[in-house]
Amino acid sequence: MHRHQILTGAANPSDYSFAAGSIESIHFVAYTAGYNIVILSGDFQRIQILLSGNENNQCLLTCIDCTHESGKIVVGFGNQVCIYEPTVTSERSLHHQVNYRWSLKSTLTCSNEKITAVAWHPKGDQLIVVCESGLQVWFNQTDENEARPSKVNFQIGGIDTSTKVSANTGSKSWKNVWSYKSASPIKHVTYSNDGCLFATASQNDRLVKIWYRTEDSSPIVSFTSTYLPHPRAVTYISWRQTSQFFAEGTVANCLLTCCKDNICRIWCETMQ
Structure with missing residues (x-):
């Protein structure tokens, strides 16, 4: 059998x-x-x-x-x-x-x-x-404290005896x-396709938060958010998929949201 x-x-x-x-x-x-x-x-x-x-x-x-x-x-x-x-x-x-x-x-x-x-x-x-x-x-x-090669060696022909560094070194x-x-447990979370933004929404929440990294000279990482209001609770969120070959910030991110009013909404990022 x-x-x-x-x-x-x-x-x-x-x-x-x-x-x-x-x-x-x-x-x-x-x-x-x-x-x-x-x-x-x-x-x-x-x-x-x-x-x-x-x-x-x-x-x-x-x-x-x-x-x-x-x-x-x-x-x-x-x-x-x-x-x-x-x-x-x-x-x-x-x-x-x-x-x-x-x-x-x-x-x-x-x-x-x-x-x-x-x-x-x-x-x-x-x-x-x-x-x-x-x-x-x-x-x-x-x-950053791990040793790295001090220079790049080039050789024509023969066998390269210089130190080889693999992609997994470090x-x-x-x-x-x-x-x-959060004031209430987060239900939905997802990154945008370029990784510049991420969206969150809580259970029975009418507001979707769009998070982005703050631009300042401080070495401390921090994020701030803006709101996308809905008339009723949000049930689903999903980012538009784009090609991985596009550079960050060249294509506007679009977010699809589904709400309990049985309407799907598409939100588009404003490019500056």
């Missing part, structure tokens, strides 16, 4: 229990099932099942998100966040074309509260973590650079 189908289990009961991502234009889907992370190909063939190692804590995975360039995956459970990164594998599958395997790279303890949502920056170097009382913005920073650490306390 031949294998017909593999059932990987139902997704956890959460609004952020599944996400879509891509790496080198290869699409995949990831979702949380109990304490595990299930990764499927674009046509829903099983690629990998990650064991989160969270069984002893008895906390189900509550949220997940994926990047659309580097293929990184982030999941939240309890008050912790786990970040997984893909690596190329020599294994070949007859059922899918995703020749990558994911492994745990970082674990962050964000607060003493339950994490309810996570959102990746498009470049994968920033992360929004939503907890019960607000949100936190985390940056992935390269250790130890990176995640740092909480900004926090915000």
